[in-house]
Amino acid sequence: MSSFRPGRFVGILVGTVVILAVGVYGPATLLGPLPAVTATKSIPGDSVTAPTPPTLSANGASAIAVLAATTSSASGTTSTGATGADSTGTAVPPPIAVAGTTEALPMASIAKVVTALVVLDAKPIVAGESGPRVTLTAADFQSYLDYDKAGARSVAVFADEQWTELELLQALLLGSSNNHADSVARWAFGSVDAYVVAANAWLAENGLTGTAVVDATGLHDASAGTATDLAHLAGLAATDPVVSAMLASPASALANRRGVENTTSYLPEEGITGISRSYTDAAGVCFLFTAQVSDGASSFTFSGAYIGEPTYDALTADLTALMASARAGVGPLPVLAAGDAYATFESAWGDEASAVVGVSRTRYAWQAATPAAATVTLKDFATARTGANVGQVRLTVAGEQVSAALKLSEGITDPGPGWRLLHPIVMITALLEQ
Template identity: 90%
Template sequence: MSSFRPGRLVGILVGTVVILGFGVYGPATLLGPLPPVTAFTVTPAATATAPTPPVLPANGASAITVLAATTSDASGTTSTRAEGSQPSAPIAVAGTAEALPLASIAKVVTALVVLDAKPIVAGESGPIVTLTAADFQSYLDYDKAGARSVAVFADEQWAELELLQALLLGSSNNHADTVARWAFGSVDAYVVAANAWLSDNGLTGTSVVDATGLHDASAGTATDLAHLAGLAATDPIVSSMLASPATALANRRGVQNTTSYLPEEGITGVSRSYTDAAGVCFLFTATVSDGASSFTFSGAFIGEPTYDALTADLTALMASARAGVGPLPVLAAGDAYATFESAWGDEASAVVGVSRTRYAWQATTPEAATVELKDFATARTGANVGQVRLTVAGEKLSAALKLDQGIADPGPGWRLLHPIVMITALLDQ
């Protein structure tokens, strides 16, 4: 007959706990997930060039905005970026932010709105328009008032392209009214359509009450008008007109090109005009190039006191452009944006894998980069561990972040000796 022995029972219980403990502890530590690395964001040494702000006049209002940039890298790869249809943040602005009378810049609006309603196929001249007695009377009225005009007669036939050439190149006031009436039935109907077009294109600080800009209430902000210059310069019909100005229109009638100004500075004029209320107003694009890459921006100067002032201010702007535009090492390969440390002592960094260089105008100090990192415990050298995003010269850029050296599994010894860390990692998962 056996007797009850408490010591033996305790031994059995202890043995059972030990066996069960090893049955759970072993798999939990040897096979369980490792704790993720601890990440710390860092700021790399500055690689961008020092900001070189554009020189803009204090007179009136002015603004410039990116139009397009073409960059060729060492491998011969060429990339082109262009501004979208909606206004982007300007490179720089100066003067008043209020809407000012815009003089004949209003005719650029007229041309684009008419082309939107009555498009012309590239390489063609568009429909033929028979001029009316009202068109002839407009010519007589503007000519008598001493306003810019190009002669027309009733029953003459002009192609739409010729009407637009007289409007834009000759800054003809009577042609502004003529194309407005032809495309929309009346100048009043045109005004409604033009203001809707301005709103649709994000130019909410600009409005017109006529097709010519002679009325002081046709006004716009410099930021809007700089974008308008870009819209005109990228329209295939308008850009073709500006590149190859007509020397003669219907019936061999001559037209003086009023848009060209300081082409030797790399400037292409879009509209140049003066009224007592508006002062000197100039819409333009300009290009800076190093032969392999180029940077084009559009701009608006409104309310300049004289043409001499306009010349001096444009010359100063272009000097600052040549000093400020160049290749910017935006994201340099090897720059670290984060460091990692594992619980078992391994360390590594998240670095830019491939350099990103832009031919641009660094007008202001770049914004701080935004870093997004992945959660991981182990990873091989070169693994993608996140992304860095930043905005430089108005352009949003990003690059993948790579691990500069691997973080490996610490092995069974470390796992078995750190049960709390391992079980916590298992519970967290």
């Protein structure tokens, strides 16, 4: 008959514990995952150049937007930045700066730029060609007579004569011809009313939701837009190959050697390329343009809109002040400097390191305002070698998003079996979390 032996029981219990310790605790600590490092995000000081705001007009409304920046180097010319919206109706990016009212104001002949772009969207012209020939009608001749009698800008036409689409657009944009605005709208869409429907749909598709037209000429006060929208409209016009070529080489004679005065040019000596310049009693002086600042190796181009200027003298003074502020504010910006730390890491066993910018990102741009805080995304890790990619930093500068990879400044290595065995709670917690 057997009897209970306490010593034997204790021995079995101790043996079981030892077996479990060797079979479970050992592998859990020696082979299990290490706890992830603790990350603390930080913002390096003096990483962004102090802003130099543009000098905009105190009259009406004005805005400027990034168009492009180019930098020449040994490897060639690089360009960054653009304006406008994509075909899905994405909202336009924020402007560099805005002044005056944010309400839509009458835009005078800037509406003709909308007309040109909408017609080109519906009836595209192959680069280097003139497009189809259009036979003008009695209605086109009557439009010319009506506008000429009213003292509105017009370019002479006659019934049954032929103009190419390009010549119609040149008269429209360069000559600011009101009768050509109506003629090209009727030709492309069947009627001015049908054009208006198409134009407002085009504006919405391009993110210009604060702008609307009720005619093709802009003579109607209800054809109005916000300065922000119109600055981006200038960018859309300047990057259209047909319009940009037209502005770069303005025609002096059109169909049948018809003379045309270029109304767009204004202050070219300041680096300004005019796209539309006009005046009505309701709108005041309105000007759509692009401008460029260059240091010889790099250049920065922006688009702009001034609406509601009281006089041409006021426009001249305001544009001169703007370009002076541009020459002072545009330059190379150390946006993301190599070595700048955007996070620090500490491991449970005491190793420390930083997430630093690996390669500098600079931009030739206009830092018009203090940028929003950088967005930092970090990877989860327990160990990594020096220089490992541990995240990314993004920053919006002058309307452009710039990013750089973050690298580990010092390696964080495995602490070894001794530390693992002496920290069972930390190791088992890491195992359970996985």
